[in-house]
Amino acid sequence: MIEVKHLTKIYNGGVKAVDDISFTIEPGKIYGFLGPNGAGKSTTMNIITGYLAATSGTVTINGFDIYRDAKKAKACIGYLPEQPPLYQELTPREYLEICAGLKHVPKAKRAAQIKDAVKRTGLEKMQDRLIRSLSKGYKQRVGLAQALIGDPDIIILDEPTVGLDPIQIIEIRDLIKSLKKKHTVILSSHILSEIEEICDSIIIIDKGRLKANNSTENIGNARDREVLLMTVRGKQAAARSVILGAAGDKVKIGFRESAEPGCIDIKLEHEAGLDLREELSYAFAMARIPVLAMSKSNVSLEDVFIEYTTGGKSDEPTADAGAGPGGPAEDKPGEAPEENAAAPGADAGREEDDQ
Amino acid sequence: MSSIYKKEMKILFSGMMGFIFIALMLVVVGIFMRVYNLGGAYSLSNFEYSLNGGIWAYLVVVPVLTMRAMAEETRSRTDQLLFTSPVSMAEIVLGKYLAMLTVVGVPCLLFCLYPMLYSAYGEVNFATAYAGILAYFLLGAMLISIGLFVSTLTDSQIIAAVITFAVVLMGLLMSSIISLVESSSFASLAVFTAIAALLMLLVKIMTKSWPAALIAAGVLEAAVLVIFFVDSTILETALTSMLGAVAVFQMLEGILYDGLVDLTVYFYFISVTVLFLFLSVQSLEKRRWS
Numbered sequence: 001m002i003e004v005k006h007l008t009k010i011y012n013g014g015v016k017a018v019d020d021i022s023f024t025i026e027p028g029k030i031y032g033f034l035g036p037n038g039a040g041k042s043t044t045m046n047i048i049t050g051y052l053a054a055t056s057g058t059v060t061i062n063g064f065d066i067y068r069d070a071k072k073a074k075a076c077i078g079y080l081p082e083q084p085p086l087y088q089e090l091t092p093r094e095y096l097e098i099c100a101g102l103k104h105v106p107k108a109k110r111a112a113q114i115k116d117a118v119k120r121t122g123l124e125k126m127q128d129r130l131i132r133s134l135s136k137g138y139k140q141r142v143g144l145a146q147a148l149i150g151d152p153d154i155i156i157l158d159e160p161t162v163g164l165d166p167i168q169i170i171e172i173r174d175l176i177k178s179l180k181k182k183h184t185v186i187l188s189s190h191i192l193s194e195i196e197e198i199c200d201s202i203i204i205i206d207k208g209r210l211k212a213n214n215s216t217e218n219i220g221n222a223r224d225r226e227v228l229l230m231t232v233r234g235k236q237a238a239a240r241s242v243i244l245g246a247a248g249d250k251v252k253i254g255f256r257e258s259a260e261p262g263c264i265d266i267k268l269e270h271e272a273g274l275d276l277r278e279e280l281s282y283a284f285a286m287a288r289i290p291v292l293a294m295s296k297s298n299v300s301l302e303d304v305f306i307e308y309t310t311g312g313k314s315d316e317p318t319a320d321a322g323a324g325p326g327g328p329a330e331d332k333p334g335e336a337p338e339e340n341a342a343a344p345g346a347d348a349g350r351e352e353d354d355q
Numbered sequence: 356m357s358s359i360y361k362k363e364m365k366i367l368f369s370g371m372m373g374f375i376f377i378a379l380m381l382v383v384v385g386i387f388m389r390v391y392n393l394g395g396a397y398s399l400s401n402f403e404y405s406l407n408g409g410i411w412a413y414l415v416v417v418p419v420l421t422m423r424a425m426a427e428e429t430r431s432r433t434d435q436l437l438f439t440s441p442v443s444m445a446e447i448v449l450g451k452y453l454a455m456l457t458v459v460g461v462p463c464l465l466f467c468l469y470p471m472l473y474s475a476y477g478e479v480n481f482a483t484a485y486a487g488i489l490a491y492f493l494l495g496a497m498l499i500s501i502g503l504f505v506s507t508l509t510d511s512q513i514i515a516a517v518i519t520f521a522v523v524l525m526g527l528l529m530s531s532i533i534s535l536v537e538s539s540s541f542a543s544l545a546v547f548t549a550i551a552a553l554l555m556l557l558v559k560i561m562t563k564s565w566p567a568a569l570i571a572a573g574v575l576e577a578a579v580l581v582i583f584f585v586d587s588t589i590l591e592t593a594l595t596s597m598l599g600a601v602a603v604f605q606m607l608e609g610i611l612y613d614g615l616v617d618l619t620v621y622f623y624f625i626s627v628t629v630l631f632l633f634l635s636v637q638s639l640e641k642r643r644w645s
Contacts, residue, residue, distance in 0.1 A: 012563075012645040049439040053643040075441040085436035089366055098365070101358025102440040146436070 001027050001184070002048060002154060007057035009043055009208075017043040019208035020057070027153070030180050032199030032216070033188035036309055040208040041188040042082055045158050048186075049079040062153060075104065078152040078183075082159055084143025088132035092123055092142045095131060096149055103150035117145040120175060136163040144172065148179075155179060157187040161194060173198055192305055206309040219304055228268040228276060231258050231293040238289060239266060246283035247276050263292060359442065359450025364457065373458050376416050380462040384409035392473065400477040402469045403487030407611040410491070410604055413498055414523050420458060421502025422516035424451050425639070429510035438643070448635045452503055459495040463488055486616040493624040494607050498523055500631035507638040529602035533595055540590035544583050547593075551576040 002025035009018040018040045025031055035041050046052040048059050050066045050073065059066040064073035087095055096117060100110045118127055121141040126134060131142060140163060147155050160176065161169045177198055179185050189195050195202060195216075202219050204212040212219060228251075232239055236255050243253055247270070254267040270276065277294060284291045367373035387408030391397045397404075428434040437447050470484040502519040509515050525532075536542070555572035559565060582589050599605070606620045 046435075049435075051435050051438045051643070071441040071443065074439055077439065079435070079439045081432060081435040081439075083432045083435075085431070085433040087362070087366060087433060088431070089369055094365060094369075098358060098362045099436070099440075101361060102436070102442060104441060 001025060001062055002186075003058075003060045004044075004048065005058045005060075007044065007047060007059065008055050009040075009047060009052065010055045017208055018047070018054075021205065021208070021210045022057075023203055023210060023213045025154070025184060025186060026201075027184045028180065029200040030176065030185040030187070030198055032195035032202045033186055033205070034192070034195055034202055034305060035188075035205040035211075037190075039205050039309075041205065042158055043208075044205070045079070045156055045186070045188065046081070049077055049156055050074050051079075051081075075150070076153045078147035078150060078155045080143045080147040080155075080157045080160060082162075084139055084146070086131045086139055086142055089130065091128050091130055092118070092134075092145070093127040095142060096145055099146045099149045103152075105150050113149055113151065117148040120148065120178075121145040122171065137165060137168045140164060141168075141172075144175070152183070154184045154186070157185065159188055159190070161189065161191065169194075204305065204308045211308040226270060226272050226274070226296065228270070228280075229293075229295050230266040230268070230280070230291060231260070231263055232266065232284060232289050232291050233260075233263050234289040236264055238287065239264060239284075242283050242287045242289060243268065243280065246279045250274065251276070260292070356442070356446040356450045356453075359437070359447055360454050363451050363454030367454060367458060376420055376458045377461050379416060380409065380412045380459070381465065383412040384462070384466065388469070392469075400473045400479050402466070402473060402479075402484045403611040403614070405469075406466065406487050406491050407608060410494070410527070410607065413495060414520070414527060416459070417495070417498040417502050417523055418516040418519040420455055421499055421506050421519055422512040424455065424503050424506040424515075425635075426506045426510050426512045426515045430512075438639075444636050444639050448503070448632055448639065452500060452632060452635075455499050455503070456496055459499065460492065463492040463495070466491075480614070483614045483616065487611045490607055490610045490616075490621060490624070493621060493628075494603060497603070497624045497628045497631075498526075500628045500635070504631045504635045504638060507635050507642075526601065526603045529598055530605040530608075533598045533602060533605075536595055536598065538591055538595060540583060540587035543590040543594040544579060547579040547590075548576060551579070 004024070005022050007018055007021045008016070010016050021040075021044060033041050033045070043052065047054045048061075048066065050070055053067065059073075061073040061076045064076070066073045087098075090098070093114065096114045097110065100114060105113055118124055121144050123138065123141055123145060126138050131139065134142065140160065144157070144160060147157065157176070161172050164172060173194065176185060176187065180200075187195075187199070199216055201215050202212065203210070204219075239255075240253060243251065243266070247268070250270055252269040254269070256265040256267070258265045268276070268280075275296075277296065281291055281294065364373075384405055387405040388402075389395065391399050391404045391408075392402065425434070428437065438444075466488050467485065470479050470481055473479045474481075498519075501522055502515070505518045505522070506512075506515040509518075551572045554575060555568045558571045559568035562568070579590075603624075606617070606623065609615055609617060610620060
């Protein structure tokens with residue numbers, strides 16, 4: 001269990017990377033640490049693991065203060081930093097042996113633990129090559145194996161799937177899910193679908209401040225608006241008048257050139273629980289505007305994330321996010337559906353309707 | 356600590372690096388042995404004379420050996436592994452230090468055989484020979500601790516190597532510099548003023564506070580000025596004795612050449628070593644807070 005209380009970190013240059021963050025990590029769950037670049041994710045992780053000292057605030061790991069009881073606290077944590085801390089001139093086997101020594105794994109257990117970590121990360125064939133000559137994906141695995149050595153209660157992974165190929169990503173995700181049985185896992189990622197898939201709980205931070213801390217389910221439900229995506233053949237003005245005729249002012253409309261020539265993509269945002277699909281399809285049919293695709297988009301974590309990090313939405317860590325939704329940022333009508341650079345890989349839900 | 360030591364040894368000796376350092380020290384001393392001990396013009400049985408030539412090996416070995424100690428870890432971010440493992444900062448520093456000390460220790464151990472070999476062919480004063488080897492080793496130990504400290508200050512191996520090289524070189528040249536320095540109170544005043552200015556810059560860089568820097572420099576400069584105007588004779592020898600205090604190779608030479616086993620020199624080497632190991636730990640601690 002990790003308790004973070006009023007954590008603040010101000011770097012030498014006066015940059016406030018983390019600003020009064022408090023949260024508690026319960027055992028046996030997978031936590032997703034979410035935030036745009038420079039939000040303070042890595043800084044927070046570096047403080048929790050004892051690599052950096054906080055300017056103020058405390059971190060306790062299983063009851064041990066990371067600063068005062070550093071050795072005991074650090075013994076509870078396995079950490080894979082953003083850049084795996086590898087010694088290029090060693091082989092994975094030698095490297096893991098050294099890690100086992102650093103983590104005070106008893107000599108009798110070392111061989112078995114190393115073998116286990118190698119097996120779980122799929123490094124069997126690579127363990128006697130120099131780390132220098134391994135590909136990025138395998139280096140990442142060696143770093144992950146290092147975090148598993150010592151069988152720590154808590155495993156902290158800073159962007160564990162960066163640089164891996166799709167098959168490796170699935171393997172690593174399955175590995176992380178399997179860790180849940182025995183460990184508490186915290187992982188950070190930019191890939192929202194990944195967080196949504198593996199994490200039980202999500203912590204969103206932005207500009208060093210905690211924006212949300214709740215279960216994945218609750219954060220997904222935190223929306224009060226739903227999105228309808230359509231692709232129609234025709235002109236923007238005609239489509240707009242059809243929609244206004246059918247739905248009036250209940251929707252916010254966004255247009256974008258479709259990938260298909262002569263077509264437009266439409267994004268309609270409306271209140272949750274409102275289903276306009278039938279009315280719209282009839283209305284478009286009456287106006288002889290062919291609807292090529294229409295789908296009700298489950299508001300993905302991506303939208304919630306954007307809402308939290310750009311729209312100023314914020315809830316207290318203890319508040320039930322599902323019960324008290326704040327309004328999302330007002331979109332200007334007629335604006336193209338936003339393509340947010342902060343959320344790569346997560347727009348699949350939107351793009352698949354553009355056939 | 357032992358796992359850090361093992362790791363460093365593995366990295367030093369998995370390639371050629373460690374072996375090259377050992378070979379270099381043996382070769383440099385070996386060349387002087389050929390000249391002083393093995394035939395040639397001298398044919399002396401005093402191994403310490405050869406060892407005095409061997410001090411040049413430190414000029415290359417120490418900067419190159421110590422430059423990667425912390426700088427490389429910082430650059431490749433492997434320090435994250437060390438600092439998040441359940442080991443203390445002091446253990447990290449000591450583990451690294453002892454590994455580098457081993458590299459210098461191996462040739463010194465081999466040197467211990469030489470006087471015994473010589474004794475088969477002539478008379479050897481074992482006391483001065485071994486006292487000399489010990490002093491030589493301790494000087495190396497001290498220089499390595501300085502190099503390690505410099506390496507904690509930067510993430511660039513080149514910068515670490517250049518600074519350490521400059522430090523060792525200054526140590527080597529100090530005896531010549533002292534003989535060039537004018538023994539006048541005015542020269543001392545000028546040099547101490549320059550030192551006060553340097554101190555000011557240093558404090559400014561370290562604390563980022565001008566008042567602290569100005570106070571530090573001001574106190575030193577005021578003290579020097581007061582001494583200069585009250586009794587300027589004190590300053591006449593101040594400069595040379597200050598430089599003499601850092602002329603470490605000259606101290607070693609006293610033991611190796613003159614056979615005067617001065618215990619204060621041993622004590623000096625050990626204390627400076629401890630000081631710089633302590634500073635290295637502090638420097639690493641400080642990084643976590645910046």
